[in-house]
Amino acid sequence: MPCILLKIEVILPENEIKSISDALKKIDVGGITAYKGWGRGKTIAKEIHASKGTEVFTPEFGERFIIEIVVADEKKNDIISAIRNSSKFGKIFVSTISEAYDIQTPKKDEQAI
Numbered sequence: 001m002p003c004i005l006l007k008i009e010v011i012l013p014e015n016e017i018k019s020i021s022d023a024l025k026k027i028d029v030g031g032i033t034a035y036k037g038w039g040r041g042k043t044i045a046k047e048i049h050a051s052k053g054t055e056v057f058t059p060e061f062g063e064r065f066i067i068e069i070v071v072a073d074e075k076k077n078d079i080i081s082a083i084r085n086s087s088k089f090g091k092i093f094v095s096t097i098s099e100a101y102d103i104q105t106p107k108k109d110e111q112a113i
Helices: 017-026 073-086
Strands: 005-012 033-039 048-050 055-057 062-072 091-097
Touching: 005 073, 017 062, 017 073, 062 073, 073 091
Parallel strands: none
Antiparallel strands: 005 062, 005 091, 033 062, 048 055
16 A cells, blocks of 8 residues: 655744754654745734834734645654644644655655655
8 A cells, every 4th residue: 555645734923943843853754844934823923113113013924934744644643743742833734745756766755755
């Protein structure tokens, strides 16, 4: 039976990437992708001082920190548990990856990750 691959995406309102990365290393999850973005959700963006500090406004979009992990299905529960234990706020989304390929080698699917 072929291995089912999952993409786990974590969106955080605060930078907890280091603590999550450390927790994932402890359970032998090698590769993650992390980047900063902007978004809107339940957490209100921090106020910004403008016009030489005389005006204050709340931007529509706030800073977000995103982590993406592609893993075999059997690791999903351990990864989600590690993320939840390493962060206070945010959302976790899990989606199915139909195929994965390594550009440099003929490796495919689980061997490619």
